[in-house]
Amino acid sequence: MSTHSLTPTEIAPPDPPPPATPKRRSRRPGRHLAYWLIAPALTFMVLVHLIPSAAGIALSFKNLNTFTFSQLFGAPWTGLKNYDAILFDSANPLHSGFVDAARNTVIYTAATVTGTLAGGLGIALLLARQFPGRRTVRTLMLAPYVVPSFVVAVLWGFMWQSDSGIINKILVDYTGILHDRPTWLLGHNSLLAIIIPSIWRGIPLAMLIFLAGLETMPRELHEAAAIDGAGPWRRFRYITLPLLRPLIAVQLLFGVIYSTYQFTIPYVMLGSNPGSDADLIMTLIVRQSFSNNLIGFGAAASTLLMLVMLIWVAVWFRAFRRDLEAS
């Protein structure tokens, strides 16, 4: 916030422009420079993001099934057929596969984002206090965030192993919490098996952001409330939480997008075909597009996914508009 207040002095014209003189260019120094400065980034974004995205939308209206190049440009237009097959054609196996994956993606995203934010906030509250070794603990707590996702998937895939995995060893052999050894990477449990490592890796960043928020929070409010007799829970509920709302909002926005598009952890841990219990939209799209060469299907499903994200942003914007203006 303080950084923003620095800019107006800079944007303001250095001296009042003399009227009716043709020196308009000097009023906005660096207008052309700005275009030169954004040119490289803009070129790359147009070439790799914009044009391919437009091409992807175009592909979704084509019947591009078997992968050959002669067919890439010659493939017939099929209008909304791909979308129809995905969304409404209940006799089509692609439809039921999509419905399963959509359901799993919603569960995965909701659980991962909720778990990450709750865990991050809880740990941030613990670390915002004064205690011995505070600096070291805060640094060490970041470590899971730096483990690459593919390593996270390999590591947890090993820990979840039914016979030799450490998790069953702890739950069954050492503590006896469970009696028979669950298989974590197959069936119902497999969605949980990718959710927990995703939360684990996400928590440090959420914690970092909440810690920054807690640290800039004015202490006087809490002190005044404490004097008025408000206990820790009421102070958290009515002071801390409302003040953290903008931070929760931003993390919700990007957390949902990031989790929905997460590919590495499910793909490495469960493989390209994890079954209807844990298939996600992203693994489904990649499998159908690259293994089964159903490129039209992949493009249509990607377009639908992007539309859902646009709707999510619109909903988010309505819900948190006040927080955006406040900050």
Place this chain on the structure above:
Amino acid sequence: MTPRRKKHLTNWGLNALTYAVLIVMLSPILWLIASSLQTRGQLASGDYDLLHPTVSAFKQMWESVDFGKYLTNSLIICTAAALLATAFAASAGYALARLPFRGQKAFGVGVVGTQLVPGSMFLLPVFLGFIWLKQNTPIHLFDTHIGMILIYTAFFTPVAIWFMRYFFLAIPPELEEAAMVDGCTRFGAFWRIVLPSAAPGLVATFVYAFLLAWDELLFVTALTANRAETIPVGIHNFIGNYSEEYAQLMAAGVVSTIPVMLAFFATQRWLVQGLTAGAVKG
């Protein structure tokens, strides 16, 4: 119990809880290291012997995975892409932070908007484009370092722009105003005064782009075949062929985590600023 004593006890309990949470959070990483120092048989049977570590899995992994190749590819591709992305982001981020221009808002929205597009959306056309170029032109991007560098540069430039914009906003504008009063051009002030002051930001942006590129699996799987594959593909291929070799997998995991861990913790102070600024300051 006196209130003061009660407070003391609560505080003590919370400290204990904090350390317990830290241990829980770190235990998977400790387990990664511990199990990489065991033999294949020990991991399969569950007879761990943590007091007698061995580096045999590291040696086997290096040979059977051809880890040297993947590591070299990852280092080349991620370093080059992170450098380019940082350079582009430094210039574009400065324009966003300091120079009002027509279309500034649209550009800013576009930068954030790139994050809304699912990777699979532009992966297919990029893949088809790479194949088409290979078959019809002398430009070879499929399965080359250059191809992956260009893709990752584009991929991580938007995030890098947001990082750099924050670091430029944190530099007082009086600095470049003074330089311009002394006769510098706007670009001269940016080049000679602002960029050096933003050095920590440049390092943080580079490291962040590097971390992201290091972790990328989807694009490199689709756009490489053999020559330009990076560590994530190498490990994924290895799982496909030797899924039971957990000691080697854990060793590969340790080796592929070390470079990014080192880079992260060496630049942690500035990285943390960049990571939190986006969320805290909008």
